[in-house]
Amino acid sequence: MTSLRFLTGITTSGTPHLGNYVGSIRPSVQASLRADVESFYFLADYHALIKTDEPARVQRSTLEIAASWLAAGLNPDRVTFYRQSDIPEIPELTWLLTCVTGKGVLNRAHAYKASVDKNLAAGQDPDSDVTAGLFMYPVLMGADILMFNAHKVPVGRDQVQHIEMARDMGNSFNHRYGQHFVLPEAVIDDAVALLPGVDGRKMSKSYDNHIPMFAPREQLQKSIAGIVTDSRAPGVPKETEGSALFQIYQAFASEAETLTLRQAYADGIAWGDAKQILFERVDREIAPMREAYLGYINNPAKVEAILLAGAAKARATSQPFMTRLRHAVGLRPLGEQASAKTAETAKSAKAALPTFKQYRESDGQFYFKLVDSGARLLLQSPGFANPKDAAASMARLRELGVLAWSTAHSNWPAPSDVASADIQAALLQLAEGH
Numbered sequence: 001m002t003s004l005r006f007l008t009g010i011t012t013s014g015t016p017h018l019g020n021y022v023g024s025i026r027p028s029v030q031a032s033l034r035a036d037v038e039s040f041y042f043l044a045d046y047h048a049l050i051k052t053d054e055p056a057r058v059q060r061s062t063l064e065i066a067a068s069w070l071a072a073g074l075n076p077d078r079v080t081f082y083r084q085s086d087i088p089e090i091p092e093l094t095w096l097l098t099c100v101t102g103k104g105v106l107n108r109a110h111a112y113k114a115s116v117d118k119n120l121a122a123g124q125d126p127d128s129d130v131t132a133g134l135f136m137y138p139v140l141m142g143a144d145i146l147m148f149n150a151h152k153v154p155v156g157r158d159q160v161q162h163i164e165m166a167r168d169m170g171n172s173f174n175h176r177y178g179q180h181f182v183l184p185e186a187v188i189d190d191a192v193a194l195l196p197g198v199d200g201r202k203m204s205k206s207y208d209n210h211i212p213m214f215a216p217r218e219q220l221q222k223s224i225a226g227i228v229t230d231s232r233a234p235g236v237p238k239e240t241e242g243s244a245l246f247q248i249y250q251a252f253a254s255e256a257e258t259l260t261l262r263q264a265y266a267d268g269i270a271w272g273d274a275k276q277i278l279f280e281r282v283d284r285e286i287a288p289m290r291e292a293y294l295g296y297i298n299n300p301a302k303v304e305a306i307l308l309a310g311a312a313k314a315r316a317t318s319q320p321f322m323t324r325l326r327h328a329v330g331l332r333p334l335g336e337q338a339s340a341k342t343a344e345t346a347k348s349a350k351a352a353l354p355t356f357k358q359y360r361e362s363d364g365q366f367y368f369k370l371v372d373s374g375a376r377l378l379l380q381s382p383g384f385a386n387p388k389d390a391a392a393s394m395a396r397l398r399e400l401g402v403l404a405w406s407t408a409h410s411n412w413p414a415p416s417d418v419a420s421a422d423i424q425a426a427l428l429q430l431a432e433g434h
């Protein structure tokens, strides 16, 4: 079956907070339940080394984030759930991508530029205290994504530039060495994108305004009591606009519940009462997971085993893919007659090339399909109003192959018995043969 690959990671440098839960953990667990989606979730512990030099913190955070994901309902049998540093192909791919990435592109990365600007403003050397790790952050992230040929990457708005850079790296590599990478796209869910912290700014560990996801009940209540409000007295109508308390409530409540609180604001609810309502609502969602979370935290060996099993599953993809990539760039056995062999395969492939067939249906629309040499249906186009559009779409597939397919195929009717790998292989064959 053709399916869309989703991939996302969380850097293991802190304790998961409600912003991580609402913005990343909850939507990714929901997406992982969709039948048409193949999900990859990982703990970005190599990235953590860029942010912290406390080994105990990296280890603890890895356990806490893994436990949070599992407690929130991520089923490791349905998805590929792993720790970045268990996949040695990722740093290996990082190097291959480093060699096709312009240094100037990395100069323009937001996080690096922010550090440079800060140094300049302070009259310091522009690269003062900037590690090469921070500079290379986007390349490591590109390798995370391209390694598994992910189509969609759910991230916060602040990460969109990184996904665009990953696209560029994939594109440059494909251009030089043939089509190997799917070009990924960022997915931003506007409904959940940003949760404010207790001070109203984006909830973030670095602003120290976060509410921990699995704090004990009493501590959760205390954190919520700390949310900044205006000084309007009980009985005075309150604004929902710009109210962090209201926005956090909205991220947890149903539409009807949200409407009720909106009315309570208009009726002048006391801030203390509004905070109590928020606390009860958040706790209602979190409490059932809290027990599961503690179960994992108190049994790190169990989490370790789950992650190692996930790594084995991930490496079943990354190892053979890395072999292919090494070969593509010329890191290959000396005895191998590379060019002769490629020409040979191309020749025999040409004899049995997949073909496009165009036709018109009784609905008056124009269609085409891709069939393999054995006449098996691989890909079926949607209907086009005129033959020119159908031909243009076909030409795009023929020339760009996997790239065109990965960006256009998601809403195409998929033959259920065909593996997406077969379609990719056929398109690759066509692109090479033509």
Ligand code: TRP
Binding pocket: 007, 008, 009, 010, 011, 044, 047, 140, 141, 144, 145, 153, 154, 155, 159
């Ligand atoms: N940089 C991401 C963050 O800080 C974490 C991350 C690392 C990631 N590699 C990734 C996210 C690959 C998506 C895909 O939020």
